[in-house]
Amino acid sequence: MxxxxxxxxxxxxxxxxxxxxxxxxxxxxxxxxxxxxxxxxxxxxxxxxxxxxxxxxRTPADALLPATRLPGPSLIVAVALVALVFGRQTVPMFLAVTAIGVGALTVEWRDPSLPPRPVPRRSWLWVALAISWCLWELISFVYEQAAGGLSLTHPTMSDLVDPILGNRVVQALALGVWTAAGLAMLRAAATARRTA
Missing domain, CATH: 1.10.287 (Helix Hairpins)
Known part of the structure; x- marks a missing residue:
């Protein structure tokens, strides 16, 4: 048989x-x-x-809670103003970033994980780009540790970005873009869950 x-x-x-x-x-x-x-x-x-x-x-897949209403431009402007008024490495800035992170985690963890989906063929390009960037950072970090400090020949990403972020206007713009990107990802995840 x-x-x-x-x-x-x-x-x-x-x-x-x-x-x-x-x-x-x-x-x-x-x-x-x-x-x-x-x-x-x-x-x-x-x-x-x-x-x-x-x-x-995990939460059962059928236990979706009602959609959370996410803040929009008002949150982005408020966070940018905190950066503009107080600057980096201050208590108000720390509290603002912490509140955003805790809020995002709370919103995201209310719903179950997305079911596994087929991976698009083009995804290898993004994976290769992300891994290359991580390897660059790791090699630069190890190189700097061996050199005993900042390396001008092989700097890490933070060494390149820190001088730019010394300006409060740039800090406000960067934090606003970061917040907007986070809100967009939360909205995309919520939409994907409800259409899965």
């Missing part, structure tokens, strides 16, 4: 033991500890632990 033919779709998709974003957060946490920024290391480590807990205790 012949056995029924099995297709690739009949088998469950393999799952990594650790999701790549979680691995990236743990590596970033370690890098911050090595560079002497334990507070940043704790933040990245805590984010990784929260993601692990969230993924282990």
């Amino acid at each position: 012949a056995l029924p033919e099995r297709h690739a779709a009949d088998y469950p998709a393999p799952r990594l033991a650790v999701d790549l974003p979680i691995a990236a957060l743990l590596i970033a946490s370690l890098a911050h500890w090595i560079r002497g920024a334990p507070a940043d290391g704790v933040i990245f480590f805590a984010a990784a632990i929260l993601l692990i807990v969230t993924e282990r205790h």
